[in-house]
Amino acid sequence: MTEISAPQQMVLGALRQAASQNVELLPDAESKLREWETEPGFYSILLNIFTNHSIEVNVRWLAVLYFKNGVDRFWRKTAPNAISEEEKVTLRRGLVSNFHEPVNQVATQIAVLLAKIARFDCPREWPDLVPVLLSEAKSQVPIVQQRSLLYLHHVIKSLSSKRLAGDRRLFQELTGNVFGFVLHLWNTHLEQFLQEASQGKEDMLNALEKALFCLRILRKLALYGFKKPHESSECFLFLNMVFDRAKTMLECRKTLLQKRIGPVETVEKFIIHLSKVLMSVLEHHPFSYVELIRPSLELCVYYAFTPAGEPLLFERFLIHCLNIIKGILMCAEYKPAKIEEVDDILSASETKEPATLKAHQVKQDFFTEDTLHEMCRKLVSHYFLLTQDDLQLWDSDPESFATDEGGESWKYSLRPCTEALFLALFHEYRTILTPVLLDMIRSNHALVDPSDLNAILRKDAVYNAVGIAAFDLYDEVNFDQWFSTTLTQELGVRDGNYRIIRRRVVWLIGQWLSVKLSPELRPALYANTLPLLQAGEDIAVRLAASNTLKLAIDDFEFISEQFLPFLEPAFSLLFALLKEVHECDTKMHVLYVLSFMVERVGLSIRPHAGALVQYLPLLWEESADHNMLRCAIVSTLVQLVKALGSGSETLHPFLLPVIQMSTDVQQDCHVYLMEDGLELWLAVLENTATASPDLLQLFRNMPPLLESSSENLRTCYYIIQASVLLGPEQFLKTYGEVIINLCNDMLADMRSEGVIMTMRLVETCLRAAPTLFPEILEPMLPRIFEAIYRGEDYPMVMSMYLSIMARVLLCSRDVFSQAVTKVADSLRQSQEAVLDKMLDVWLDKMALVTQLERRKLLGLALASLLTAGSRSVLDRFCGVLLNITEALNDVMKVEDTGRQVDSLLLSEQSSPTPIIQDDDVDYESEHDHRRKQLAAHDPVHTVSLRDYFQMQLTELTRQIGSAQMEQLKHTVDVETMEQALEYISL
Structure with a gap:
């Protein structure tokens, strides 16, 4: 050592x-x-x-x-x-x-x-x-x-x-050099394993593990090492060997199981990886797979759909077999562009790719009527049947049993996999398979004996197939009649075994709702669904009924008036179910149905919402470790607040902490709750009559939100707008400076859409607090004025900038002057030169402002400048007169009496078009009333442009004298003067 x-x-x-x-x-x-x-x-x-x-x-x-x-x-x-x-x-x-x-x-x-x-x-x-x-x-x-x-x-x-072109070329070179050697190793180790397995040797696992490593290497090489795998003789040899090796290893697995020796689990891994090779090549190289379609279908159908192959199956391999068949059926490259007759390959003559035509022909040759009939019957009568394990799970854990496996569960779970294959088969070969399924419906149409469990399971499987293929059976099944007779009867059978049928029938109705159920039968649907939600019913049945009720309410043909008689019992029963279920996913599902119901019926829910309102705080506390359930709670609260209107203020002690937590970027849970939390914050503000200190304090969460992401910027701006309208003075004194500084910083990196949103927010503040806000806005004004000075190209942005400048001018000339001074200092020019350029841009761009309210606003601001004592304005007297006159052309209308009036002035009968553009809402909130009140006090709706223009001209004449006024008039062209004199006197 x-x-x-x-x-x-x-x-x-x-x-x-x-x-x-x-x-x-x-x-x-x-x-x-x-x-x-x-x-x-x-x-x-x-x-x-x-x-x-x-x-x-x-x-x-x-x-x-x-x-x-x-x-x-x-x-x-x-x-x-x-x-x-x-x-x-x-x-x-x-x-x-x-x-x-x-x-x-x-x-x-x-x-x-x-x-x-x-x-x-x-x-x-x-x-x-x-x-x-x-x-x-x-x-x-x-x-x-x-x-x-x-x-x-x-x-x-x-x-x-590695995906870069150069890297892929290098990998292809590497593959060409090593593929043959690895293929030889794979064969050697696999043969060694098979020999040792036949002799029952104890160390056979070593050879199998090495063969498995080789197989994994070969799969990656085949997938990514060849542009067209079928053009490589070695690769194509390997792919063809997969079929024989799969058969051999399945037989080996059966032998090892019988002898109770050997590494059965590793053998299964090997078999699974063989099937992964086929699925991967089919997905990534469909044209290289054409020659393998026939052997793939023969292999998979043999094991999945014949008595001879069934004893060799295990579940994961079966799932892969079914998915290979589905992959071939669904592959877009195997479908000719135009098919007039299913069995006529010539009808696909518009398809230019020969491999597509060949693949289509192979499919047609393989999927004969007999084969399709057999596969359809096996799927429905064997794979769709609930197993003993399913029923035991139903008894022991009905919520887990009832959980709908969505997404890509067909890739790894047997039941969704069989259902996905059935749908693909039925859709592709509808004309051949429809008679088979209709025959199954007829055979299982009558009511069955509640004690005959096998008959009940067969009926459940057939009904499952009919639900899956609902869209393809549209013309073949009279569902209205079936619903009104047999299905309604079956929902009423209360025997224990019949829970299977009741659950399946109510699910089946949900599948057909949007396909073919007449609107006049909706009340009957509600009446038959409600008993299935009652406390004595099986949990899985109740959950299926709740989902069907949600589908009915979500349907395009839903009529709320039809549902109102059933609203109270439906809401109560769903609420009872919500309290009774235990799993987080199940609570989310039921809460989602309740939330959706509240959204669809709107104000009608008010008398029935009390119990849910009391329960949600408890559920919120219990769900501390389940962020997705809390998302569902917050989403439900949004709908409840909208439905309850100002009555939701009693919930503020619960709602405000929820909003605080959901929108606090320091909280880990904000990642999940942010979006719904902001929606709830906005809903609370919009449905609150008066501001409270606690509600305003929530705004401490806003600066980090604006700094961290633009993802929720629109909702954040709506929240700020709603806060401003709720308590303008109080809110802007506390947070106005923070808002402007944040917005000013963000403007530097904003695109046009963000700039427009920001300017709309600024405009709301100016309208809500015209005496207070101009000074708060001062830090942002130089940026806006400089953009006007440069002549911002985008018309909508320029329109908003000009609107802000006009409102500042109408609210406070001092603030306007100070902003011009700052721009002049920044550009190192005189104030007069800056004002000249800004006025030139204003007069040039005003014609691009299309919204009437904004054109009038700019007209009022221009008129106000006439008496400002500015040489820059008087030098442009003709342009000022022309733009105000054109604004008058747009806003003036002639009454029946022949009198000209300002169309934007509010009367008792009229209501303004709000300049704040929020998302459309279908209820009248406190916020809506405040918007109307704001518009009612806006100069655009309270001041006559013509009268104000006349007054300013009169004052100008008094200021400069008649002689100078005459000189100004001579600068105006004849056409402009004629138009102006239609509205004013000079």
Whole structure:
């Protein structure tokens, strides 16, 4: 044993302390290791430690982990504190001289470590890595052979994941060089295993593990090492061998099970990986797979759908078989562009890809009527049947049984997998399979004896098939009649075994709701569903009924008036179910149905919501460890607040802490709750009559939200707008300066859409507090005025900038002047020159402002400037007159009496179009009333532009005298003067 150096002894000591998990020693050890990780030679010491088999296993394992983490952070040449090239050479050499690692866990970590380095260095800086690994794979020493294949597997896996074109070319070159050798190794080790298995040798696992490593390597090479795998003779040979090897290994598994010897679990892994090879190539290289379609279908149908193949099956392999069939059926590359007749390949003449036509023909030849009939019947009558295990799970844990497996569960779970295949088959061969399914419906149409469990299970399976294929059976099934007769009767049978039928029938109705159930039958649907929600009913049946009720309410043809008579019992029964279920997922599901019901019926829920309102705080406390359930609670609270309106203020002691927690970026749960929390905050503000200190204090959460992300910017701005309207003076005095500083900082990086939203927010503040807010806005005004000075190109942005400038001008000339002065100082120009340029832009761009309210606002502001005593304004008298006159052309209308009136002035009968543009809402909230009140006091709706213009001109004449006024009039062209005189006198 070599002598351990002092630095190595120090690192070894720190690793031993870290591996001890002693809470007193751990922090110091981790601190030391962190400090050393950038020191030269540290990783060479780690290499010496984990390759020294006399050191404790847990210490060696930890040394590999530290080395692996160091590769992630310091191996790149450009990384800060990167490992030196000289040390890297030593490390690479040391790593490929260690093929005798006795501990599997350490060996696996070394393999992953090698793969990480290979991703950086292979083949350019480390060209001999793969040759060394292949050379060691020929070793006669079993452990060296095994470790070299383990390392090669991880290296190939890592290299195959690189996606740049250059990297892919290099991997293809590598594949061409090594594929034949690995294929030979695979055959050799597999033959050795089969021979040892037939002789019942105890050490047969060693050969099988090596064969499995080779198979995994071959899969990656086949997938990513060839542009077109079928053009490589070696690769195509391998793919064809998969079928025979699968059959052989299935027989081997059966033999080992019968003899109760051997590594059955590893044999199953091997078989699964063979099927993964087929699925992967089908997915990534569909045209290379065309020649394999027929043998794939023969293999999979034999084992999944024939009595001879069934004894050899195990579940995971069955799932893969069914998914291969489904993959072939669903593959877009195997479907001709135009098919007039299902069995006529010539009708696909528009398809130019020969491989597509060939694949389609192979499918048509294989899927004969007899084959399709057999597969359909086997799926429904065998795979769809509830098993004894299913029924036991139903009895012991009905909530788990009732959980709907969604998403991609068909990839790994048998029942969703069979259902997905059935749907794909039925959709592809509807004309052939429809008579088969209709015959099954007729055979199972009559009510069955409640004591005949087999008949009940058969009916359940058939109804499942009819629900899955609902869209394809649209023209074949009179569902209204079926619902009104047999299905309604079956829902009323209360026998214990009949819970299976009741659950399936109510699910079936949900599947057909949006397909073919007349609107006039909806009341009958509600009436028949409610009894299934009652406390005496089975939990799984109640959950299925709740989902069908949700589908009915969510349907396009839902009529709330039809549902209102059933609202109170439905809400009460769902609420009782919510309290009764225990699983987090189940509570979420029921709460979602309740929330959706509240949303759809709106104000009608008010008399019935009391119990839910009282229960939600308790549920919130119980769900502290379940963020997704809390998401559902917050989402429900949003709908409840909207439905209860100002009556929701009594809930503030509960709601405000929920909002506080959900929108606090310091809380870990904010990642889950943020979006719904902001919606709840907005709903509370919009449905509150008067501001309270606690509600305003929530705003402390807002600055970090605005700083951290623009994802929820729109909702955050709506919250600020709603807060401003709720208590303008109080809110803006406290938070106005913070808002403006944040918005001003964000404007620098905002796109046009964000700038427009920000300006709308600023405008709301100016309208709500015209005497207070202009001074608060001062830090942002130079940015806005400079944008106007430059002549911002985007019309909507310019329209908003001009609107802000106009409102500031109408609210406070002093603030306006100070902002112009700051811009002048910034640009190192005179105030007069800056004002001249801004006025030129204003007069030029005002024609681009399309919204009537904004055109009038700009007209009022221009008119106000006439008496400002500014030479810049008077020099542009013609342009000012023209723009105000054009604004008058837009806003003036002629009444029936012939009198001209300002169309935007509010009367008792009219209501304004709010300038604040929130999302549309279908209820009248406190916020809506405040918006109307704000509009009612806006100069746009209270001041006549024509009268104000006339007044300003009269005042201007008084200021400058008639003689100078005449001179100004001479600067106006005849056409403009004629238009102006239609509204005013000069």
